[in-house]
Amino acid sequence: xxxxxxxxxxxxxxxxxxxxxxxxxxxxxxxxxxxxxADSKGPMTQFLVALDILxxxxxxxxxxxxxxxxxxxxxGSPNLAATVREHAELLAADMLxxxxxxxxxxxxxxxxxGARGIAQVTLTAYGPRVPQHSGHYGNFIPNPVFHLSRILAxxxxxxxxxxxxxxxxxxxxxxxxxNYLAAVPDDEAAILATNGLARSEAVAPxxxxxxxxxxxxxRGLAAAWVGDEARTIIPATATAEIDIRLxxxxxxxxxxxxxxxHIVELGFYVSDGEPAEGERSEHFPIVSFASxxxxxxxxxxxxxxxxxxxxxxxxxxxxxxxxLIRTMGGSxxxxxxxxxxxxxxxxxxxxxxxxNQHSPNENLRLGNFVEGIAxxxxxxxxxxxxx
Amino acid sequence: xxxxxxxxxxxxxxxxxxxxxxxxxxxxxxxxxxxxxADSKGPMTQFLVALDILxxxxxxxxxxxxxxxxxxxxxGSPNLAATVREHAELLAADMLxxxxxxxxxxxxxxxxxGARGIAQVTLTAYGPRVPQHSGHYGNFIPNPVFHLSRILAxxxxxxxxxxxxxxxxxxxxxxxxxNYLAAVPDDEAAILATNGLARSEAVAPxxxxxxxxxxxxxRGLAAAWVGDEARTIIPATATAEIDIRLxxxxxxxxxxxxxxxHIVELGFYVSDGEPAEGERSEHFPIVSFASxxxxxxxxxxxxxxxxxxxxxxxxxxxxxxxxLIRTMGGSxxxxxxxxxxxxxxxxxxxxxxxxNQHSPNENLRLGNFVEGIAxxxxxxxxxxxxx
Numbered sequence: 001x002x003x004x005x006x007x008x009x010x011x012x013x014x015x016x017x018x019x020x021x022x023x024x025x026x027x028x029x030x031x032x033x034x035x036x037x038a039d040s041k042g043p044m045t046q047f048l049v050a051l052d053i054l055x056x057x058x059x060x061x062x063x064x065x066x067x068x069x070x071x072x073x074x075x076g077s078p079n080l081a082a083t084v085r086e087h088a089e090l091l092a093a094d095m096l097x098x099x100x101x102x103x104x105x106x107x108x109x110x111x112x113x114g115a116r117g118i119a120q121v122t123l124t125a126y127g128p129r130v131p132q133h134s135g136h137y138g139n140f141i142p143n144p145v146f147h148l149s150r151i152l153a154x155x156x157x158x159x160x161x162x163x164x165x166x167x168x169x170x171x172x173x174x175x176x177x178x179n180y181l182a183a184v185p186d187d188e189a190a191i192l193a194t195n196g197l198a199r200s201e202a203v204a205p206x207x208x209x210x211x212x213x214x215x216x217x218x219r220g221l222a223a224a225w226v227g228d229e230a231r232t233i234i235p236a237t238a239t240a241e242i243d244i245r246l247x248x249x250x251x252x253x254x255x256x257x258x259x260x261x262h263i264v265e266l267g268f269y270v271s272d273g274e275p276a277e278g279e280r281s282e283h284f285p286i287v288s289f290a291s292x293x294x295x296x297x298x299x300x301x302x303x304x305x306x307x308x309x310x311x312x313x314x315x316x317x318x319x320x321x322x323x324l325i326r327t328m329g330g331s332x333x334x335x336x337x338x339x340x341x342x343x344x345x346x347x348x349x350x351x352x353x354x355x356n357q358h359s360p361n362e363n364l365r366l367g368n369f370v371e372g373i374a375x376x377x378x379x380x381x382x383x384x385x386x387x
Numbered sequence: 388x389x390x391x392x393x394x395x396x397x398x399x400x401x402x403x404x405x406x407x408x409x410x411x412x413x414x415x416x417x418x419x420x421x422x423x424x425a426d427s428k429g430p431m432t433q434f435l436v437a438l439d440i441l442x443x444x445x446x447x448x449x450x451x452x453x454x455x456x457x458x459x460x461x462x463g464s465p466n467l468a469a470t471v472r473e474h475a476e477l478l479a480a481d482m483l484x485x486x487x488x489x490x491x492x493x494x495x496x497x498x499x500x501g502a503r504g505i506a507q508v509t510l511t512a513y514g515p516r517v518p519q520h521s522g523h524y525g526n527f528i529p530n531p532v533f534h535l536s537r538i539l540a541x542x543x544x545x546x547x548x549x550x551x552x553x554x555x556x557x558x559x560x561x562x563x564x565x566n567y568l569a570a571v572p573d574d575e576a577a578i579l580a581t582n583g584l585a586r587s588e589a590v591a592p593x594x595x596x597x598x599x600x601x602x603x604x605x606r607g608l609a610a611a612w613v614g615d616e617a618r619t620i621i622p623a624t625a626t627a628e629i630d631i632r633l634x635x636x637x638x639x640x641x642x643x644x645x646x647x648x649h650i651v652e653l654g655f656y657v658s659d660g661e662p663a664e665g666e667r668s669e670h671f672p673i674v675s676f677a678s679x680x681x682x683x684x685x686x687x688x689x690x691x692x693x694x695x696x697x698x699x700x701x702x703x704x705x706x707x708x709x710x711l712i713r714t715m716g717g718s719x720x721x722x723x724x725x726x727x728x729x730x731x732x733x734x735x736x737x738x739x740x741x742x743n744q745h746s747p748n749e750n751l752r753l754g755n756f757v758e759g760i761a762x763x764x765x766x767x768x769x770x771x772x773x774x
Contacts, residue, residue, distance in 0.1 A: 105523075116522055118619065128582035135503055135717030138602030138632050139547070139590040140575075141582060145605035145627070146543045153540035156533045158654065158672075160526070188527075195515035195528060196667035203526040215525030218532035220617045221610035221625060230607045230628040232505065238608060240532070241617040245525050267545065280583035285545075330522030 028367025037364040038355030043099040044069070046350050046369065050376035062384035066093055073100075073333060076294065081336040088340075095306035096345040097379070101332055102357075103349040104323040106185050107368070109375065111310045112325040112347035114299025115332050116211070117246035119256060122290045123151065123263075124239045126275055131224060131233035141234050145223045147285040148238040151263055155216060160201025162216045164258045168203075170249040171213055180302060180324055181208035211329045214255060215245040247327055248299040256291045263287060298335040299327055304344035308386065313379030350375055415754025424751040425742030430486040431456070433737050433756065437763035449771035453480055460487075460720060463681070468723040475728075482693035483732040484766070488719055489744075490736040491710040493572050494755070496762065498697045499712035499734035501686025502719045503598070504633035506643060509677045510538065510650075511626045513662060518611060518620035528621050532610045534672040535625040538650055542603060547588025549603045551645045555590075557636040558600055567689060567711055568595035598716045601642060602632040634714060635686040643678045650674060685722040686714055691731035695773065700766030737762055 034041075047067075054061065068091070070080045084091055103110035127144035128137075157163055173181070186207050192200060204210040223238035225231060242259075246252050263270055269283035272290070279286065300307060302324060314322040328347070338345045350372025352365035421428075434454075441448065455478070457467050471478055490497035514531035515524075544550055560568070573594050579587060591597040610625035612618060629646075633639050651657055656670035659677070666673065687694060689711060701709040715734070725732045737759025739752035 118522070122613075126583075128584060130582075132582065133717060134602070134604040134606055134630050135505070135632055135715070137578075137594075138604045138630075138716065139597035139600055140578070140587045140594045142547055142584065142586065142588050143604055145608050146539060146547070149536040149539035149605075150545065152533060152536035158537065160529050160533070191524075191527070193668065195517075195519065196513075196662075196664070197515060197529065198668055198671040199529065200527050201529050207524075207527045210526035213526055215521070217521040217525045217530055217619075217621055219521055219611055219619050219622070220613040221532050221608055221622070222613040223608035224606055226509075226607040226609040226626050226628045232604075232606050232630050234604060235606070235608070239613050241613045243521050243525075243619050245522055275583075277583070281580065281585055284585040328522070329525065330520060 026366055028365070028370070030366045031363040032366070032369075033361055033363045035362055037362050038351040039357035039362065040073070040100060042351050042364040042369060043372065046372040046376055047099060049373050050380060053373070053377050054380060059381050061380050062382065063094075065380075066091060070334075070337075076333045077337060080334070081340045084337055084340045091341060093341070093343050095304070095309065096338065096341060096343050097306050097310060098334060098338075098345060098347045099350055099376070100334070101328060101330075101347045101349050102351070102353050102355075104184065104325060105191075105353055106187075106323070107353045108185065109314050109318055109322040109371075110325060110349050111307060111314065111322050112328050112349070113302060113304075113307055113345075114248060114297060114326065115328040115330060115335060115347070116214075117250070117252065117293075117295045117297035117335060118331040119244045119246060119252040119291065119293040121242040121244065121256060121259060122239065122288075123148065123242065124237050124274075124288045125151075126280070126286045126288070127234055127236055127238070129236060129280075131231075131236050134232045134234050137234060142285065143234050144238040144285075145235060147268070147287065148223070148240055151266060151268070151287065152218060152240060154262070154266060155259075161203055162214075164216075164255075164262050166258055167216070167255060168213055171247065173209060173212060177212075177326065178209070180326060181206065181212070184208045184323055184325065208326070211327050212247055214247055214250045216259075217243050217245070219243050245329070245331065246297045248297045250297065252293040252296060256293075260289055260291075263289065295331060295333055295335045296339065297327070297331075298338045298345065300344040300346060302326070304346075306344050306346035309382055310346045310348050310379055312382050312387070314375065316382065317374055317378040348375065348379065413753055415752070415757070417753045418750040419753070419756075420748055420750045422749055424749050425738040426744035426749065427460070427487060429751040429756060430737050430759065433759040433763055434486060436760050437767060440760070440764050441767060446768050448767050449769065450481075452767075453478060457721075457724075463720045464724060467721070468727045471724055471727045478728060480728070480730050482691070482696065483725065483728060483730050484693050484697060485721060485725075485732055485734045486737055486763070487721070488715060488717075488734045488736050489738070489740050489742075491571065491712060492578075492740055493574075493710070494740045495572065496701050496705055496709040496758075497712060497736050498694060498701065498709050499715050499736070500689060500691075500694055500732075501635060501684060501713065502715040502717060502722060502734070503601075504637070504639065504680075504682050504684035504722055505718040506631045506633060506639040506678065506680040508629040508631065508643060508646060509626065509675075510535065510629065511624050511661075511675045512538075513667070513673045513675070514621055514623055514625070516623060516667075518618075518623050521619045521621050524621060529672065530621050531625040531672075532622060534655070534674065535610075535627055538653060538655070538674065539605060539627060541649070541653060542646075548590055549601075551603075551642075551649050553645055554603070554642060555600055558634065560596060560599055564599075564713065565596065567713060568593065568599070570708075571595045571710055571712065595713070598714050599634055601634055601637045603646075604630050604632070606630050632716070632718065633684045635684045637684060639680040639683060643680075647676055647678075650676065682718060682720055682722045683726065684714070684718075685725045685732065687731040687733060689713070691733075693731050693733035696769055697733045697735050697766055699769050699774070701762065703769065704761055704765040735762065735766065
């Protein structure tokens with residue numbers, strides 16, 4: 001049983017061939033709206049249906065299957081790594097295929113080879129103990145917003161490149177890698193237009209190249225109140241929430257250390273939590289620095305076993321190479337598990353890109369649901385040995 | 388009838404002499420807690436009681452009194468200036484005494500000669516049209532927090548001095564003025580200690596001198612979310628709410644213009660409101676700039692008529708010069724009215740400094756209530772001619 005879905009339409013977009021489901025025809029653009037429809041009751045169901053199809057067709061896989069289902073993935077998989085460590089012998093394998101994560105933005109069939117990791121830093125600059133009247137004390141009591149702004153403004157140049165020396169160290173993109181990255185059908189002009197932006201950041205010449213580097217982002221910023229709630233005070237604190245996306249070459253502790261060292265070199269006293277009484281009276285200006293590493297990045301080679309198998313299955317099904325994503329920009333909490341298992345991994349997304357996961361109106365597009373089953377059937381029915 | 392309250396205690400603090408009220412002795416530290424108790428049912432009542440006392444004692448004031456009561460002061464006195472203009476002949480006067488505003492922080496008897504004005508600027512830097520995933524787009528979609536931070540960090544040096552060229556122009560403090568300012572019993576070390584600060588801003592060597600200069604304050608700052616609400620996104624916008632406190636020498640439109648011009652010189656495209664579609668696709672980076680002037684500063688000379696009268700009354704009552712405040716740091720909405728009337732003005736506060744005006748637990752301290760009546764009686768019973 002080897003389904004084939006190979007047409008593209010006249011504009012080169014992947015064409016969703018109408019299938020039948022339980023004898024009823026359906027529109028591939030219909031969607032099931034339900035909590036967890038796409039993330040990840042959908043992939044779980046697709047996998048079980050694919051196994052049923054293979055069994056009904058009498059197809060024997062060319063390899064043994066070991067299946068891991070983690071019901072705590074949305075909690076950051078707190079027990080997965082330890083469980084895998086405990087059962088390392090039982091789980092010994094040649095490769096790992098992960099049925100999770102979004103496909104490429106074009107919604108075309110995708111195989112991904114890694115994902116960026118993520119670390120967080122919270123910076124809080126300290127002014128007066130409580131907000132003070134900006135008239136009575138303006139020009140006398142220091143405002144923490146200016147201190148925080150001095151730090152943030154020194155982190156990136158006007159083109160968006162991180163200025164911390166060494167932040168991008170260790171990353172090289174050779175010609176072969178750049179070719180793989182260039183093959184990804186990103187429409188950068190459309191991304192910019194959709195977002196109402198005249199220019200992108202200048203970390204790298206393309207989006208795919210940029211995703212191979214760590215990023216430094218201020219995801220939230222707050223001091224006192226704005227808008228209708230604004231009041232004429234000198235804020236007590238100013239806070240920036242930073243996330244650092246990591247790539248395989250990034251040691252998260254090294255990058256966090258670079259940031260902290262830079263702030264010290266700017267002349268700040270850096271406290272580990274809210275500054276104590278004695279620290280406040282001794283030091284100026286003060287910023288607290290709290291960091292955590294959620295998970296490191298991971299990345300397997302394009303030509304490692306799981307990627308080769310997934311690509312063969314995709315080529316068989318679609319008649320051409322899928323979109324190959326070297327490093328997904330986002331972070332997925334299975335990376336500690338991938339590290340623990342220490343086998344090469346590839347990610348095979350089986351749901352639509354616009355599934356609103358974790359958000360209102362989560363949905364699974366029927367065309368992608370069926371196509372995902374076909375993808376799994378095709379991959380699982382490939383012979384173990386390279387043709 | 389000329390009450391005298393001249394004792395200070397052993398530590399040099401103003402001593403509240405126990406009075407009797409309607410034949411009952413009371414503790415001067417008792418307080419009436421009520422909305423508007425201090426701002427400004429108290430001063431209104433004090434003034435009427437002072438007139439009753441003078442009438443009962445058969446005292447004729449040495450001058451005519453014209454009384455203006457504005458019941459819309461907390462709304463910014465929207466009709467006061469026009470009303471005064473309309474009745475300018477009726478209100479023609481030699482001097483203006485204002486019974487409002489807080490006394491000096493020490494709660495000692497105070498006469499103030501002016502107040503800073505206030506203008507506001509709202510800056511909003513623009514990133515993607517809606518928040519975007521910091522993983523999928525980090526290193527590609529520009530983050531408006533960094534743009535806003537570049538602006539804010541360029542406004543003040545690390546010591547808190549505004550770096551906009553010309554911001555402090557036109558302000559000179561001659562030796563006589565510096566002497567007046569030095570006589571104000573500020574306890575700067577205590578202010579810093581209370582606020583948990585090791586250092587003040589370096590605009591001027593003392594708090595009172597610093598209040599003679601305009602200030603530039605970020606009263607609120609926001610982009611996306613912080614703390615428990617933080618999510619890993621690139622914010623769509625980053626906003627800073629700025630207030631500029633003005634002094635008599637400051638033309639508010641000139642200072643606002645300096646700020647706007649500086650932002651243009653930094654390389655920003657400055658829009659007047661939310662940028663239009665065409666602006667977003669053409670320009671980068673974009674910041675919107677909205678400004679308003681609430682009211683200008685005002686200041687009368689130390690030796691103008693109202694100040695001389697108030698000081699004579701205070702000296703008679705307390706046996707020594709009151710605290711003389713050249714420019715109150717805060718702003719009071721009567722300045723447009725003072726300007727319209729075009730007579731010299733002095734402010735005579737008659738309530739306690741810690742009255743929590745505009746806040747929960749507003750209160751009027753009985754000692755200050757009685758002392759304020761005594762102050763008004765003493766001032767109003769001074770002869771018109773200088774002794």
